[in-house]
Amino acid sequence: MKKWLILAWLLILVALVSYHFGRGQAAFAYRQAQTHLADAQKLEQDGHFDEAIDRYGETLAALPESDEPPPDLALRRDQLRLAQIRSRFQLGRLAETLDSLNVLIEDIERDHGANSALAEDARDLLGRVHYQAMVALQLESAEEAIWKKHWELARQNFRFLAEHTTGRRNSLDRRNLEVVIKSFNLPQDAFAAPAGGATTTAGLATTKPPPPNAAAKRWRTTDQSRRSTPTGSSPQQTTATAG
Secondary structure: OOHHHHHHHHHHHHHHHHHHHOHHHHHHHHHHHHHHHHHHHHHHHOOHHHHHHHHHHHHHHHHHOOOOOOOHHHHHHHHHHHHHHHHHHOOOOOHHHHHHHHHHHHHHHHOOOOOOHHHHHHHHHEEEEEEEEHHHHHHHHHHHHHHHHHHHHHHHHHHHHHOOHHHHHHHHHHHHHHHHHHHHOOOOHHHHOHHOOOOOOHHHOOOOOOHHOOOOOOOOOOOOOOOOOOOOOOOOOOOOOOO
């Protein structure tokens, strides 16, 4: 009887150790990540974008490491990467934002599909970043060829979304496409300077031209109506979930 009790106790210890170093560790990591995520989202909502970037990074670091993460974990990581990039955009770091966002979109389309909700959110942000780059470059009296590249890329992204999304999302994408198209012929003084004056255009001159297969008939308009800005959802457009 005593041997059976000892054996049972040892089995309990093995189970506890296995849980602690296995599922227990993962559960603790998710709880930690969820705490960091709540802080990051609050910081972003309050406009503390530098701190939000750091906190999103801590959320990513807290998630369990895996060479082959399950699909839900991979999705969460990419949602957090997008949230981090979105905060960087709010700080006006246009070239840095574009570099990171283009890499992320390649990863998202490979891992989650070009028509996934996350891919649509990322392309929406990409369109708005290119549009803001176009505005900032025009305000700095940059060469026409440079700001036109960003106008064209903004148009392409919103046109792609307008042709592939559905429901309420499609209505928003079509309005944003219209805003971009109408902006082409507006005079420079129709554009307002970005709030806070923190936008930097450094590095934008080396932006790659649109790929040949994305070239399409350029839509223009003579409408000189008041300039609008492509509209996105709230700052929490992509709801990152850590656990």
